[in-house]
Amino acid sequence: MITTVTLNAAIDQVYEMNSFVMGQTNRVMQKFQQGGGKGINVARVIKALDGDVLIGGFIGGLNGEKIKASLQEQRLPTSFIQIEGESRICLTVTDYQTKEMTELLEEGPTIQPHEWKKMLRWVEVQAESSEYLVLSGSLPKGLPPNAYATIIHLLKQKGVRVTLDTSGEALKQGIEAIPFAIKPNEDEISQLIGKPVEKQEDLIQAGEKLRDLGIEHVCFSLGEKGALFINSTGIYQVNAPKINVVNTVGSGDAFLAGLIYKLSQGASDEEAYRWAVACGSVNAGEKEIAKVQKESVESLLKELQITNVKVR
Template identity: 35%
Template sequence: MRPRKPGVVTVTLNAAIDQTLECPGFTAGAVNRVVAETRTPGGKGINVAAFLAGGTRPVTAAGFLGEDSAPLFEALFRERGIQDRCLRLPGSSRVNIKVVDRTSGAVTDLNLPGLRVPEEALDALMKTLDALAEENGCFVLSGSVPAGVPANIYATLTERLRAKGAVVAVDTSGEPLRHAVAAKPDFVKPNAHELSELVARPLTNAGEVARAARELHAGGIGLVVVSMGADGALFVSDDGAWRALPPPVEVASTVGAGDALVAGVLAARLDGHGLETCARRSTAFAAGKLAKVGPVPPAPERVAELLCAVRMHPLGQG
């Protein structure tokens, strides 16, 4: 996974504002009091761009933003030095509400619908990505697909960008993931539930998850990473297979943890590291992010501390 061109482009079709509400003792159907609230720009590709920014490669964010909520995203892009090639659509980007009850550890998600994307906007995005492929060698296609966009969009983009010599990573779910896998991107990162849906069978333990990941790899996907929350992640490539288990950490927010894992994997692989190092580094990076609210990368010294505490287990050929 060593593209000829240095730049990384993340594509977010369904950007979101992540609103986190801290509500001790949250109870459905009752009056609840919120003790703290944060709003951060999000969407999977936006998060990946924020985590990769400040590294050795230029980072560009592409996709769609609602005009009314664009200033929040523009402030992030300026702060992190991310090139803004997102197309603006009338209205507001969707809001994802996460209600956090620290007393019980429960988290409740309320995801509002996003913008409808007209056909002409999708055509404009295709042209934008074609132009970006002239100077950028890696594309990250991630997140849900908004209304007006066909479910095979990531497959279409994968084929189009790989034909231009780009490395393509995909992180999505459901039908968009099913279509994308058929187009054989270079890297996919489902979570265990998404992988179970994809292979149409329950995956009840790490061994079953590993077998399903190997099936994707055998089907032509160079790197398969499966996130399993506190149970770590599985990494499968031509270099072998590993399970990485993170150390216990204080959790401020799980929003964006999977995106931090994607960013960590890409940063390590694009720098030429082998699978074991990639797994260890990305797991430490994702674990460090858990202490942050929003797309805020952990400090390098914190990642270095966590690197030593990540437990690595090679997986057999089963």
């Protein structure tokens, strides 16, 4: 089974508008709402691919109840830890005229020490039935920067393959715990190496250093440029398919879901990499966040080619 953990879960709310102008009254054409957060998005896509998945994390207050109810309506299995604080709302505003998307992300609740201890006990229990565990998203207030690293160390001792998708100090310290896979973007890599990523060779050099630490899959999603994957056998590039981009929010989560789903099915690394790009691309063509249909993914795979650009 695959377990996803979202420590800062949210209500994902999307406003669709003909135009969005700062400082003026803007009228919403359509509104869409669902339980979200990066780990939840990953789980939603894995479920759509017919994978066996469980959603965990923190929820609290009325927003937490809405998150849980939304996921239950979608028949997504959950095992949340209730907290005293109120779960957050993340708002995406889509402007049809400019095709631009603006995100407004609340900071979220403050986690209490006893709530964090409950989470660590929960993680230990889930390790007994989880082959893969995905840690995604920002850390809520109240947790130390090494929170993800603590979970990674705990799970590695039990043989669980842990994937990490976060940013900042949480990513830096999480990497030091040597997760199974990571998916940093270019900005996050720039922070890690202390300089801007100006060309693909910069990514490759950074990725090789991360691989040499012991991380089995270093994944870079590059949007319209496709994706770059670095593992012990080489450096693989997958082209980006031609799609009508509608909403890119959640595409990185769908990318990660496709990767872990296929690896959990025993697929080769190359096949899993192609599924990652296909899932991220299908999501980008949908209005809804983390919206993927398996048939669409399988159809898009025909357009994807993978090349080993550097054999190790």
